Amino acid sequence: MLVLGVETSCDETSIAIVENGKNVLSNLVSSSLSLHRKYGGVIPEIASRAHLEFIYPLAKEALKKAKVKISDLGVISVIYGPGLNGSLLVGLSFAKAISFAHNLPLIGVDHIKAHLYAPLFLQKIPFPFIGLVVSGGHTSLFLVKNFANFTLLGRTVDDAAGEAFDKVAKILGLGYPGGPLIERLAAFGEPSKIKFLCGNLEKKLNFSFSGIKTAVMYKVKYQVSPNVSGQASIKYQEKANIAYAFQEAVFDDIAKKSMLACLMKKVKSLVVGGGVACNKRLRQKLNNASSEYGINVYLAEAKYCLDNAAMVAGLGYQLYKKGAISNLTLNTKPS
Ligand code: KG4
Ligand code: ZN
Numbered sequence: 643m644l645v646l647g648v649e650t651s652c653d654e655t656s657i658a659i660v661e662n663g664k665n666v667l668s669n670l671v672s673s674s675l676s677l678h679r680k681y682g683g684v685i686p687e688i689a690s691r692a693h694l695e696f697i698y699p700l701a702k703e704a705l706k707k708a709k710v711k712i713s714d715l716g717v718i719s720v721i722y723g724p725g726l727n728g729s730l731l732v733g734l735s736f737a738k739a740i741s742f743a744h745n746l747p748l749i750g751v752d753h754i755k756a757h758l759y760a761p762l763f764l765q766k767i768p769f770p771f772i773g774l775v776v777s778g779g780h781t782s783l784f785l786v787k788n789f790a791n792f793t794l795l796g797r798t799v800d801d802a803a804g805e806a807f808d809k810v811a812k813i814l815g816l817g818y819p820g821g822p823l824i825e826r827l828a829a830f831g832e833p834s835k836i837k838f839l840c841g842n843l844e845k846k847l848n849f850s851f852s853g854i855k856t857a858v859m860y861k862v863k864y865q866v867s868p869n870v871s872g873q874a875s876i877k878y879q880e881k882a883n884i885a886y887a888f889q890e891a892v893f894d895d896i897a898k899k900s901m902l903a904c905l906m907k908k909v910k911s912l913v914v915g916g917g918v919a920c921n922k923r924l925r926q927k928l929n930n931a932s933s934e935y936g937i938n939v940y941l942a943e944a945k946y947c948l949d950n951a952a953m954v955a956g957l958g959y960q961l962y963k964k965g966a967i968s969n970l971t972l973n974t975k976p977s
Pocket of ligand 2: 753
């Protein structure tokens with residue numbers, strides 16, 4: 643069965659055609675990122691307008707690339723939330739229109755859960771597993787018993803990991819989005835020059851990254867090469883040391899809590915998705931921790947870590963097989 647996936651939760655417009663939840667025939671992404679860069683973050687109205695412009699030609703192109711026609715499709719799968727409301731509305735309205743006009747079943751898919759489908763394009767993964775989603779909007783741990791049974795075990799109580807990377811990059815004057823820029827800079831950092839710690843929380847599987855972001859801000863403002871007026875004149879090497887220490891602290895915390903979730907739930911598999919999972923240092927730390935604890939870790943290919951419609955089509959297919967059809971009254975759920 644062919645599923646058309648639609649994803650418009652943030653700045654990426656993405657359309658994919660996936661066969662039987664496994665073979666990605668096309669997965670196209672148009673991003674409005676270049677329009678947001680100068681503002682240092684995504685501007686919702688600009689993102690919605692770009693989705694409107696991109697979505698129709700992108701869908702035509704996705705069908706062409708997959709060498710299929712609309713009449714070959716079996717299901718339309720779409721993210722209805724969480725995300726930016728105006729952006730979600732464009733994708734959801736588009737998906738509803740195709741579903742209505744071509745009499746195709748519509749499946750509404752949760753954005754965070756869709757990220758955990760991404761590693762399944764590489765290999766089969768046995769249930770149950772612990773799902774770790776590390777993205778710009780979320781940092782969450784789930785116990786996943788099947789595609790329709792997710793139990794939230796822990797989540798961030800303030801900033802998401804990607805959000806913290808973006809904010810720290812801004813503090814360091816690096817640009818947006820911050821994740822890849824920090825990763826690149828951290829590679830030049832000197833270990834053990836600086837140490838940061840993530841927040842300690844009563845609920846052991848929750849995360850907090852807002853304190854470490856503030857610690858970075860104070861480090862930059864007051865402690866790095868202060869000049870006569872007390873303002874920082876920060877050198878490249880000092881920036882790299884801060885980026886390194888920040889990245890280490892965040893990823894040690896994520897790796898430790900992911901292992902703890904596996905141990906607490908006596909589960910042997912960890913599945914990881916979301917934009918931050920592109921980061922090679924995080925992948926290395928998760929791989930190291932999992933061999934230490936005897937856990938199998940499943941990571942998505944980088945192109946499926948970031949927002950994309952293939953993961954939406956994949957999860958939509960599995961939910962359809964379980965009989966979960968949405969109707970045309972389905973609304974967005976921004977948070
Ligand atoms: O999953 P995603 O594409 O969108 C959301 O659902 O939020 O993730 C985007 C986030 C951004 O915060 C970005 O800075 C972060 O993923 N990111 C990274 C890396 N690449 C993207 N964070 C750390 N290291 C990276 N290499
Ligand atoms: Zn996402």
